[in-house]
Amino acid sequence: MSVDLLVEKIKEKDNPSVAGLDPKVEYVPEFIKKRAFKEYGKTLKGACEAIWEFNKGLIDALYDVVPSVKPQSAFYEMYGLEGEALLHRTIEYAKEKGLYIILDVKRNDIGSTAEAYSKAYLGTVDIDGEKVSPCGVDCVTVNPYLGTDGILPFVSDCKKYDKAIFALVKTSNPSSGELQDLLNGDRHIYERVAECVNKWNEGTIGKSGYGAVGAVVGATYPEQAAVLRGLMKNSYFLVPGYGAQGGGAKDVKNSFNPDGLGAIVNSSRGIMCAYKKGDWKEEQFAEAARAEAIRMRDELNSVL
Amino acid sequence: MSVDLLVEKIKEKDNPSVAGLDPKVEYVPEFIKKRAFKEYGKTLKGACEAIWEFNKGLIDALYDVVPSVKPQSAFYEMYGLEGEALLHRTIEYAKEKGLYIILDVKRNDIGSTAEAYSKAYLGTVDIDGEKVSPCGVDCVTVNPYLGTDGILPFVSDCKKYDKAIFALVKTSNPSSGELQDLLNGDRHIYERVAECVNKWNEGTIGKSGYGAVGAVVGATYPEQAAVLRGLMKNSYFLVPGYGAQGGGAKDVKNSFNPDGLGAIVNSSRGIMCAYKKGDWKEEQFAEAARAEAIRMRDELNSVL
Numbered sequence: 151m152s153v154d155l156l157v158e159k160i161k162e163k164d165n166p167s168v169a170g171l172d173p174k175v176e177y178v179p180e181f182i183k184k185r186a187f188k189e190y191g192k193t194l195k196g197a198c199e200a201i202w203e204f205n206k207g208l209i210d211a212l213y214d215v216v217p218s219v220k221p222q223s224a225f226y227e228m229y230g231l232e233g234e235a236l237l238h239r240t241i242e243y244a245k246e247k248g249l250y251i252i253l254d255v256k257r258n259d260i261g262s263t264a265e266a267y268s269k270a271y272l273g274t275v276d277i278d279g280e281k282v283s284p285c286g287v288d289c290v291t292v293n294p295y296l297g298t299d300g301i302l303p304f305v306s307d308c309k310k311y312d313k314a315i316f317a318l319v320k321t322s323n324p325s326s327g328e329l330q331d332l333l334n335g336d337r338h339i340y341e342r343v344a345e346c347v348n349k350w351n352e353g354t355i356g357k358s359g360y361g362a363v364g365a366v367v368g369a370t371y372p373e374q375a376a377v378l379r380g381l382m383k384n385s386y387f388l389v390p391g392y393g394a395q396g397g398g399a400k401d402v403k404n405s406f407n408p409d410g411l412g413a414i415v416n417s418s419r420g421i422m423c424a425y426k427k428g429d430w431k432e433e434q435f436a437e438a439a440r441a442e443a444i445r446m447r448d449e450l451n452s453v454l
Numbered sequence: 455m456s457v458d459l460l461v462e463k464i465k466e467k468d469n470p471s472v473a474g475l476d477p478k479v480e481y482v483p484e485f486i487k488k489r490a491f492k493e494y495g496k497t498l499k500g501a502c503e504a505i506w507e508f509n510k511g512l513i514d515a516l517y518d519v520v521p522s523v524k525p526q527s528a529f530y531e532m533y534g535l536e537g538e539a540l541l542h543r544t545i546e547y548a549k550e551k552g553l554y555i556i557l558d559v560k561r562n563d564i565g566s567t568a569e570a571y572s573k574a575y576l577g578t579v580d581i582d583g584e585k586v587s588p589c590g591v592d593c594v595t596v597n598p599y600l601g602t603d604g605i606l607p608f609v610s611d612c613k614k615y616d617k618a619i620f621a622l623v624k625t626s627n628p629s630s631g632e633l634q635d636l637l638n639g640d641r642h643i644y645e646r647v648a649e650c651v652n653k654w655n656e657g658t659i660g661k662s663g664y665g666a667v668g669a670v671v672g673a674t675y676p677e678q679a680a681v682l683r684g685l686m687k688n689s690y691f692l693v694p695g696y697g698a699q700g701g702g703a704k705d706v707k708n709s710f711n712p713d714g715l716g717a718i719v720n721s722s723r724g725i726m727c728a729y730k731k732g733d734w735k736e737e738q739f740a741e742a743a744r745a746e747a748i749r750m751r752d753e754l755n756s757v758l
C-alpha cells in the first residue's frame with residue numbers, strides 16, 4: 151500500500167515532515183533569476199527556468215533528509231503552460247531522487263469528472279486501448295464538499311494503482327471554521343467529514359494500520375486535531391500550517407499517535423525561503439533549506 | 455462588469471445556456487481519431503489533436519447559438535501536458551469567436567494559494583515587474599469549503615480585472631447532500647454557503663443587478679434551487695445536471711427569475727455527443743451538436 155511506503159520512508163529518514171514546493175518567482179535567489187531572465191527574458195519561460203533551478207537545488211539538498219515533497223499545483227498553474235511543464239519536470243526529478251510525491255491539487259467534482267482527475271494524477275488514461283499515465287504521483291489532495299461519489303473514483307484508483315489521497319477535513323486557514331466548524335446535531339461539519347473519510351477508507355487499510363484515505367488537518371487548530379485523531383484511527387494526517395502560518399511543534403503533536411506515527415507535517419515557505427533569514431548568503435539557499443529541514447525534523451522529534 | 459457582459463450575450467443570443475466542453479477522446483468521431491492516430495499514434499499528442507479538431511468543429515457550429523462555453527479542466531488535465539496545451543488552444547479559439555469563457559476548475563485553497571490560482575485564470579502574474587496573463591478566462595468555478603479567505607483573492611481579481619466566479623453551493627451529483635444538506639440550526643449547509651456568497655458578492659453588483667460571485671446550483675435539485683434563488687438575489691446561477699445527468703427544462707426553471715434571467719444552464723455530453731443519437735452520421739457531429747443546442751435553447755425558452 152502506498153501509505154505503507156510513506157510510513158517506511160518516514161521511518162527510514164526518522165522524519166515526519168514533508169517539504170512543500172510552492173515556488174513563487176519572488177522566492178528564487180537573485181543570482182538565479184538574473185541568469186534565467188538574461189537568457190529567456192522576464193517571461194513565463196524565464197520565471198520557470200529560474201524556479202526549476204531553485205527547485206532542483208532544493209530537492210538535491212533535501213532528498214536524504216525528508217521522505218516526501220509536496221508541490222502545490224497553484225504555484226505552477228500560475229505560470230501557465232510553462233508552469234505546468236515545470237511541475238512535471240519537478241515531479242519527475244523528485245521521483246528519481248526517491249521522494250514520495252504528494253501533489254496538492256485539492257481537486258473535486260461529480261463522479262465522472264472526478265474519474266478524469268483521478269486518471270490525470272493517480273491512474274492511467276485510455277487512448278483507444280493504449281494506457282498512458284499523464285502525470286503520475288503517489289498521492290493527491292481532494293476536497294470533500296461533493297460527497298462520496300466525488301471521492302470514490304480516487305479511492306478506486308488508489309486500490310488499483312497503489313496510491314493514496316488526503317481529503318480536506320479541517321484546513322489551516324483563519325476562515326476554515328466558517329463552514330467546517332458549523333454544528334450539525336452535536337457534531338461539527340469537520341467531524342461529519344471525518345465520518346465520511348472512515349467510510350471511504352474501508353477496505354484500503356495496509357499493514358501499517360493506515361488506509362489510502364488520509365486527512366488534511368491544520369496545525370493551527372490543535373484542539374480539533376486531537377478530536378480528529380481519535381475519530382479517524384486508520385487515516386494518516388497531512389498537517390499544513392506549521393511555520394509561516396503560525397503552527398509550532400507542540401501544535402502538531404495532537405495529530406500524531408503515541409508511537410510517533412500517523413501524521414506528516416508540511417513546511418513550504420519556512421524551508422524554501424530559509425536563506426532569507428539569519429546570516430545566509432543567497433548562494434547558500436539550498437544549504438539553508440537543508441538546515442531548516444533538519445531543524446524542523448529535530449524539533450518535531452523532540453515533542454513526539 | 456463581467457456578469458453584465460454574460461447577461462448581454464445571453465440576451466443577444468436569446469439563449470440562457472452554456473455548452474460544456476468536456477472532451478474524452480471516446481467522444482470524438484472515428485474519422486477524426488483515425489486521422490490523428492495515424493499522424494501521432496495512440497499517444498497523448500494523438501488524443502489531443504483529435505480532440506482539438508472535435509472542439510474546433512463544435513465551437514464553429516455553436517458560437518452563434520450559445521453565449522458561452524465551459525471547458526471542464528479535468529478532461530484536459532487527464533491528457534497531461536498535451537491536454538493543458540489543448541485547453542489553452544481551445545480557450546483562445548473560443549475567445550476569438552466571441553464566446554464568454556467559464557473555466558470549470560473548482561479551485562480552492564488557503565488565501566495565499568487561492569491568490570495564485572486567481573492569478574492563473576483571472577489576473578496576472580508579476581515576473582520581476584512584468585505583468586503576464588498566464589491563461590485568462592472570463593470566469594472560473596470555485597469550491598467554498600475553506601471559507602472567506604480562500605475566496606476573497608478571486609473576488610479581488612474580479613473587481614480589478616472585471617471577471618466573475620461561480621461558487622459551488624448545491625451540486626448536481628447524487629451524493630451532494632451528504633455534506634451540503636446537513637442541517638445547522640434551521641438551515642442546511644448549502645443555505646449557509648448561500649449566506650457566504652451574498653457576503654462575498656457585496657460591492658460587486660453590476661448594472662444587470664447581478665454581482666461577480668455567482669452560484670453553482672444543480673438542475674437535479676429543483677426544490678433547493680427555488681430556496682436558493684430566493685436567498686441569493688444578486689447571484690447568477692450556473693446550473694449543471696441538465697440532460698445526461700437527468701435534469702429537464704422544468705427542473706431548471708426554479709433557478710431563473712421571472713424575467714427569464716438569473717441562470718445559465720450547462721449541457722456537455724448532451725451537445726458534444728448529440729451525433730451518437732438519432733440518424734446522424736459521425737461526419738455530422740457539429741451539425742448534430744448545433745441542432746441539440748438549438749433544441750435545448752428552445753426548450754429552455756418555452757418554460758421561462
